Amino acid sequence: MLGKLLKHEWKAVWKVPVLLICILMISAVVAGGTFALPIWDSEWVGLPLSGMMLIFMFYFAMIAVVLGVMIYFAVRYYKNMFSDEGYLTNTLPVSARQLLLNKVITMSVWNLIAMIAVGVSIFVFFAIMLFSLTPMDSSFARELVEAVRAWPEALNSPYMDGFEGFCLGILCLVVTGAFSGSMMLIGAITLGQMVRKHRILGAVGAYIGFNVIVQILGTGFFLPMMFKILEYDNIFSQQSPFPILTLFYFVVAGMSLLLGLGLYFMSEYLISHKLELE
Amino acid sequence: MAWNLNSDRPIYAQILEVMQLRIISGRYGPGEKIPSVRDLAAEAGVNPNTMQKALTELERNGLVTTQRTSGRMVTEDMEMIQETRSKLAREQVSEFIDRMKELGFGKEEVIELLEKMGGEDA
């Protein structure tokens, strides 16, 4: 049944995020492309200004994709589970766990895709910018090829020790971040349902509350960690900075995972024991 | 012969009347299959169990027979249909006469009236 839920959920949701990502990619290309245009030295201030506007647009598009996907899925979760649509969702012959897993998985995957899309769009933007700014002789391309060739060697230098682990750490952080980010929204909306007369207000309040708690806990943990990293003083040393960062990332990822799981079990309990559709 | 059922009298009896009328009038001809309980119930907007009861009653008095495979049919016994027809007619007439009596009409007066009105109609 979870498979069927995922299938139908996927079919229902893919259009909006894909549209947002398309807009993001187009704006990355357009913003990067402005560097190829002879507008920056123009006498008239309007031209460089509009170039800057386009670059700002790209910046906003990045925010819009991440935020847009979050808001879209939050609204969908609310509508699908607790508004009129909830009358169908909650009378399907599936368990609360299956319903919730379906929502969390879809939301997390799309959050991840949105983050990856932002990364790709930044890459596209800088790539186009670089190619636009460098003179069109062959030296740039040659240098680029050389840099790529030198990469494996660079990995072997002591400064790059533990780079693979570091990448893995970042990956874990991104994945657990997508999960706990989704769970913060789902948990807040589900908890908001307990405020019968002001469900949306309750959800917003719960979301702000979660964020405050996470900030406090985070600061309590990050500050000493930051000092530890600074203490490490590796900027001029030949030692690799990666192991300590990796450790840091894994700890944060672990905390993020715990937070997500805690919110998950709270939400599952509320849906199976406290559901109260209007 | 539409289902003008009202809630003052037992639904079951009213259904029975409509079905008898439909058979007498030939809407369901002799030997013809009649619709299923569910279809008839849906058409009349009544409970299928009530419809079932009415059809069972029709079976009991012989107007309808059941074939194991092909559902319910109207009887092919024309005599029985005629008999039901005249029985219903007698009921109607006696009811009519009772009411005319209440209005103070005697037998001759009633017949006179009927003849006169029959002439008008023709």
Next chain:
Amino acid sequence: MNVLVEVNNLTKVYEKKKMALNHMNLTIPRGKIIGLLGPNGSGKTTLIKIINGLLVPTEGEVLVNGRKPGPESKACVSYLPERTYFQNSMQVSELINFFSDFYADFRPERARQMLANLNISEDARLKTLSKGTKEKVQLIMVMSREAQLYILDEPIAGVDPAARDYILRTIISNYNENATVLLSTHLISDIEKVLDEVIFIRDGRVILQDTVENIRECKGKSVDAYFREVFAC
């Protein structure tokens, strides 16, 4: 096992301390069309929501086929709520796929036939349909299941006589014969002819459960007239 639904000592208190159900006891047999009758606010919808697992009781329990509301009960209960519950961006054909995927007892060919009878295109998006049409689509979906229990919450409230006839005909010609249909309404005269039994509820309690025939015989009046007498204010 002839009992389909058992309601034991069921109580529901809402936040404002309003007692919607007050230690209600009730059994619902199989194979009957039953009217759940009571004035507005008597607890009909609360009871229905609890049977469907959309509300959690404060006290007591509901058993469908001997089990509390959950995936097993939902698989054999077909529920028509008062609200339309569709995702408006869906097409009618997608809705049919959705129901086929989740409800093993859903009969897509039956749904398609009924939609065709109403000239509703399967390509139509639900948001393009009128409110009345959407409600009919929803009824068609609910009645295209071979469920053990159909729960229809106020199916004829606020519709014109033609729509009412369509709804009643659709229910009668499609419900599974061994199943029970539970119809809640406050408009009794319209559906009286369809019912086997009635349950009168008031203030969250059952005040009468009897067959229509018995009421007519013992009280010598229609259920509608009797209802007006019982609930006269």
